[in-house]
Amino acid sequence: MKISVVSVGTELLKDKINTNLLYISKKIFSLGLKVLFSSTVADDIKTLSEVLSYHLNVSDIIITTGGLGPTIDDVTKECVSKLLNKKLVFCREIYENIVRYFIEKNQEVPNLAEKQAYVIDGAEILVNKIGHAPGQKIVVKKDNKEKILYLLPGPPRELQPMFDEYVLKDLKKFQTRVYKEKIFHICNIPESKIEEIIKPVLEIEQKYSSETEFSILPHLNIVDVKVAIYGHDELKVDEELTLIKDHIYECFKNAGLSNAIYGEDNQTLEQVIGPLLAKHRKTLAVAESCTGGLLANRITNVAGSSFYFLGGCVTYSNFLKEKILNVKKETLETYGAVSEQTVKEMCIGLKTLVGADYCISISGIAGPTGGTKEKPVGTVWICVYDGKEFFTQCFRFLGGRLEVKEQAVNSALEMLRQKLIKDLR
């Protein structure tokens, strides 16, 4: 089953990242099928005709996105009509729906609405519940083979539910094998070390009957270990995925890093610490210098974070470190703002001010300037404090200002997570 995608729109070759392709291809992958290739074409009738004709020659299923709107830029329908030698016919039902929409909104029906109501002769209409451009499914006989063409609108909000409801449902019939994947996230352990730790898993790949693929993907100081399995029997694939999962956790345990994996699949560090805190009715506060609010921002991106997150301070200046957090002038003068002593005092001050169960403080040099030989750009001190014990660490992050901020926040959340696991056991 050869599947290909054609994305139509000059903006995709000029201004805008094409997010539809990945949405579609990921879902198709999850069926154990593949998108063999995809083309992106400008709103140019000649080029689109050529490219569509090529796709019709080599693919069995072609999904187009975009170019279904009412303006002269929108050429997909016309192209397909000419290419397949099928007329465009007026669909009264679509037209009435559009008219009703504008009347209900007390708006004038635009002249262009009529164009929207024309569809390829014989096409099945795919209902667009969000926008006005209906989708279409066209079955074509070519070289004695049946080919299917899906025309979907470009706006992701419209395309996504339509793809799920119509195309994905159809494609399930062609599903011959199962595809499943699992991603494990690890923070603050280098990629090479992780490769070494999970070597036993990678080596016994042949042991598994299904087709398995391992990949190790680093993103700043977070590494993702991804396991992808294809197979014919869903139960068996699930079983093997569980086996591999257990094996991976075991490898980390054997390396003395039982709690290294902080989350799976779409879980983020901030999502993981939330339930840990909430379950044990503990509260959190943060004091940030170089990360400038990013830590608090990441924590509060999680819905319901107000149950455990009290708030904090962005003491970007030394003046505020003294004024709000009572960091001693002598500490700042003797050790500097980026020092173990300073982050400890920031935590003490924060604990006194806010009274949270756990306090985190961060102070570092995000760059591009401000670095010295002893403390180069990327030097960051982090402290986690529970009112009794300090848990401090110094990092040297690589990258630009934003990368340093992000790595510092990841590390702070990971340090808190390790502390919470220890304390809440």
Add this chain to the structure above:
Amino acid sequence: MKISVVSVGTELLKDKINTNLLYISKKIFSLGLKVLFSSTVADDIKTLSEVLSYHLNVSDIIITTGGLGPTIDDVTKECVSKLLNKKLVFCREIYENIVRYFIEKNQEVPNLAEKQAYVIDGAEILVNKIGHAPGQKIVVKKDNKEKILYLLPGPPRELQPMFDEYVLKDLKKFQTRVYKEKIFHICNIPESKIEEIIKPVLEIEQKYSSETEFSILPHLNIVDVKVAIYGHDELKVDEELTLIKDHIYECFKNAGLSNAIYGEDNQTLEQVIGPLLAKHRKTLAVAESCTGGLLANRITNVAGSSFYFLGGCVTYSNFLKEKILNVKKETLETYGAVSEQTVKEMCIGLKTLVGADYCISISGIAGPTGGTKEKPVGTVWICVYDGKEFFTQCFRFLGGRLEVKEQAVNSALEMLRQKLIKDLR
């Protein structure tokens, strides 16, 4: 001059957004040339051969990205070699460079390094200063026409400088017309209102001798007005762009909104307020509730922000609003945390605590829960305070939690900008 792009990599049809295409196509657009279409192909030698062959048939210049690494997944070189019927030859210079790299790093030279050193017979080597995979430029005669094939590596860090140094330089020779664009950013004015304001500019489009394109692109509560001009004479295009620019500013002035455009091209709100504050040696502090640190984070994403940004508080809980900012218990009880009175008192408390020249406070309901009939999710109060006057506004933002946070921060920065322009005049 028909230009097309082929992106190679299964990950682009599975895990990863293709950012190379837009990087390449934008730069080509800036030369007044166009990428007619592009294909994305999995690491599959048969499909890639077919697609490349199609591109060679219809395009004059083909740029491929990815698939040049040393592993078995990397098939671009082999494909091109077979397709063009040209041998792969060993390049001693490339091999020596790779060996030197590993020796200098005190690392073992990997076995796969040799594969990297093979290039298409007759290809011009494009030096990769970041990674190991060299690029290649191959000139082919096909149907009596000269076609050029550029093979570039996939990692953006490697591709970008190589594209600029080699491909873009070559393409400049084919430049027959000039392309320039200018983008104007506006916050908190609806798209439809902006369309109305700049109607006189849109209407006299025909007055301009060059080909001009206007587009209005909304992103949450920010709207971009984009002007794109093609022409044959660079001076004339520049002149017209200046005319249009002046005309757009004039339209906003006539609508009583002289300062509506906060920035041009790549400028962000946080970048714009920085110099305004720094120039006049004024300082800033922020007190955030529902935005949870995002405002401080955006401000501190700008290098050098420590010159004007003192810091602030994330008073996520009512308890901290009272404790740190001295918001009165009665205010919170009578009017609620999301009210004009609360954001005013947050600013007063912040001013007392930090002493900054300008204070901003934000309190709202980011959702998904916490909304009421009177104050639905998306209700946000913002206050800007200079120690004398309060400048407050209430917004009702649409969208999810993250969208509400982002719009609130945009609005807060825009309110500060308006205040600064007024005060610093």
